Amino acid sequence: MVFSLNAHQSMLRCPRCRSTLVQDGDSLVCTNPDVRLRYPVLEGIPRLIVDEATELTSEEWNAVMAKLGMSTNRS
Numbered sequence: 494m495v496f497s498l499n500a501h502q503s504m505l506r507c508p509r510c511r512s513t514l515v516q517d518g519d520s521l522v523c524t525n526p527d528v529r530l531r532y533p534v535l536e537g538i539p540r541l542i543v544d545e546a547t548e549l550t551s552e553e554w555n556a557v558m559a560k561l562g563m564s565t566n567r568s
């Protein structure tokens with residue numbers, strides 16, 4: 494089963510900060526630059542559990558956002 498965020502995008506929020514999530518491969522990444530949590534997707538099911546998330550470094554998070562075409566500019 495291939496997980497696709499599109500059908501669920503409006504429903505998926507980071508459980509820590511309620512920001513939207515973006516899909517990066519087999520994981521979901523919080524779009525909040527102060528949180529930067531990466532949640533695993535196991536067998537097509539997002540595991541939106543803070544204890545199971547890993548925190549990206551600023552560099553890693555910026556690379557993910559850039560790859561996905563997300564703007565990281567903060568006005």
Ligand SMILES: [Zn+2]
Nearest residue numbers: 507510523528
């Ligand atoms: Zn978050």
